[in-house]
Amino acid sequence: MSSRNLKWKLAQFFELKWWQFYFKGKEKVAxxxxxxNYWKSVFKQTEIYESIQPSDTILELGCGPAGCFIYFNQNKIVAVDPLLQSYQNSLSFFKPNEYPNTQFITSSIEKASIQKQFDVILCFNAINHVKDIELSLNKLCKWLKPEGKVFLSVDAHNHSFFKTIFHAIPGDILHPHQYTLQEYIELCSNAGLKHSETILLKKERIFSHYLLLLKH
Structure with missing residues (x-):
């Protein structure tokens, strides 16, 4: 097994364990x-809240068990995540049939077979979870309509020193990829996505959390 495959499989294993631990003792409705409300507050910081219309089709990549799909109940949504079946089996709060406007696909981004394009693509806290980030961004670009918009959140290293350490340990087992903000922007550009805006969502000592607005 290659180092890349091993990192990805470990990240997926611990991602599921994290959700199981996180939700333990929580009440579903609350x-x-x-x-x-969390998604609403994030969207109000960004162009998302104003720019998505009820008629827009949405693709959510790396949706997790409580992604943006829980908020946009008027849009037609396709939500993709490799752990969806595991979430359904082990997390009591995730019931796909409670979201009739959403088509759920259990797949990695790299292996997802989607034969249409979307007005909006949302990818929050997911692109650094993938196995092959270049292929994932290329497919994301392919699924975007010519006038569509991408909202891509990234956890970017503030210091190259810590990035090197996290690569070696790894210090962040849930995230196989470790990049600076500029490196993420360059990866998107190489995939054919034009960077139009960066919004700082949260600044921390080692990582900062950004939202990249991307177009063709």
Whole structure:
């Protein structure tokens, strides 16, 4: 097994364990209400809140068990995540049939077979979880309509010194990829996505959390 495959499989294993631990003891309705308010607060910081219309089709990549799909209940959504079946089996709060406007696909981004394009692509806290980031961004670009928009969140290293350490340990087992903000922007550009804006969501000592607005 290659180093890349091993890192990805370990990250997926611990991602599921993290969710199981995180949700332990939480009440479903209270948690989902909190999560909807969380998404609303994030969207109000960004262009997302104003720019998505009810008629827009949305692709959410790396949606997790409580992604943006829980908020956009008027849009037609396709939500993709490799752990969806595991979430359904082990997390009581995730019930796909409670989101009739959303088509769930259990797949990695790299292996997802989607034969249409979307007005909006959302990818929050997911692109550094993938196995092959270049292929994932290329497919993301392919799924975007010519006038569509991408909202891509990234956890970017503030210091190259810590990035080197995290690569070697790894210090962040849930995230196989470790990049600076500029490196993420360059990866997107190489995939054919034009960077139009960067929004700082949260600044921390080692990482900062950004939202990249991308177009063709």
């Amino acid at each position: 948690y989902l209400n909190w999560k909807k």
